[in-house]
Amino acid sequence: MLAATLALGAALAGTALAGPSPFTSVGPLDLFKRISSGCSTSGPASCHNTTKQTDLCCFESPGGLLLQTQFWDTDPSTGPANSWTIHGLWPDNCDGTFTENCDSSRDYTDIAGLLTDQGASDTLSYMQEFWVDINGQNEQFWEHEWSTHGTCYSTLKPSCLPSGSPKGAEAVAFFQIVVKLFKTLPTYDWLSAAGITPSSSKTFTLSTLTSALKDASGVTPALNCDGSNLNSIEWYFNVKGSLLDGTFVPIDAPSKGSCSSSGIKYPPKSGASTTISKTSTATTHKSTTTKTTTTTTSGGSSPTGSPLPSKGTIHASSTGGLISAGTWSTQTLATYTFSGTTSSFTLSSSKGSCGVSSGKFSCGSDVSASTFSAVSSGSDLLLAFGGSTAFSADDTPSGSTQETVYTGSSHSETFTLSIVSS
């Protein structure tokens, strides 16, 4: 994890980006438990070489401008009410032109079966929730994304994989990579942390939306609209080394998307039902990260079930819970005071009010209070921010260590927080 973080830091240092990167590292330690490319990540990023690169298993070319595309579909609604969904990961050429359908001999069918057979059912479950087709044709959608775009990656050619890799292993890797990258790009949470949540009446300017996303991510994405409705987003990257286990370098979108400069609507996913995300075991090779059950309330519905206690402790789903500064620890948990109702409340510890700033949860005398809600999940009462019960940290605490808690699932250890009356 540390090496991966440093690798991304180094990658960012070479760009014009300022400030610490909130991107979760997507480096070699994280990405692949199954396939390692043997490529170095210390060479030039894709589209940044000054000499001709000869080993295209270790240098993505010609499609070195990567776009992680996401949808915000509201008509009909697809996916969880508090998350954008995956469209794909596209390899544009460095000048923005692109090729598609690069190898029909690898147009695999039964992607679900392929993932299951090759031990990636965790990725498949995640896709069934977050990589969904607007007409419910997920399998066709996945096949299309693979055959149209996935077959064009030079570093994912079967000849670049270790010998003896099963047929389709590069497609399995592709879906794992896209899911892993998408988890580092929580568009909904980033907008929500800036107070931008779906509304059927409000309108936003493009600069409000892009600056909120740039503040959170460090880079400017491209936003596309369907009429005046925000409908999709493109997050851009170059990559150092192989897509299999390389370092993704976030970059600004080379041009703006199709949204006009003002009057942009961000409609709620009104039809979206309450969502339980699947348990997924992240593809780390060292530690097993469990994405815990996350309950989402759909647009404005009021949670029912356990009432909000006036005092209680806050327990993390995996281990430990929150201490008085709002950090995650396995030491004695702090007692929190709650004021309000499950649909809207503030909380404080002996240190002071608790709030979320730039996606970071903390409590203290200089912290301005944020509004939270609580959602019943079985017998648990889960803390939610911006409608999402997902929280994450860079590492799991042990002994006397404390970890910063972030809203959303953009950091590597994802968990929920349950409120226990005391």
Ligand SMILES: *[C@@H]1O[C@H](CO)[C@@H](O)[C@H](O)[C@H]1NC(C)=O
């Ligand atoms: C970068 O490498 C690719 C692949 O070998 C090559 O096509 C391209 O011309 C190179 N760019 C430069 C500026 O040398």
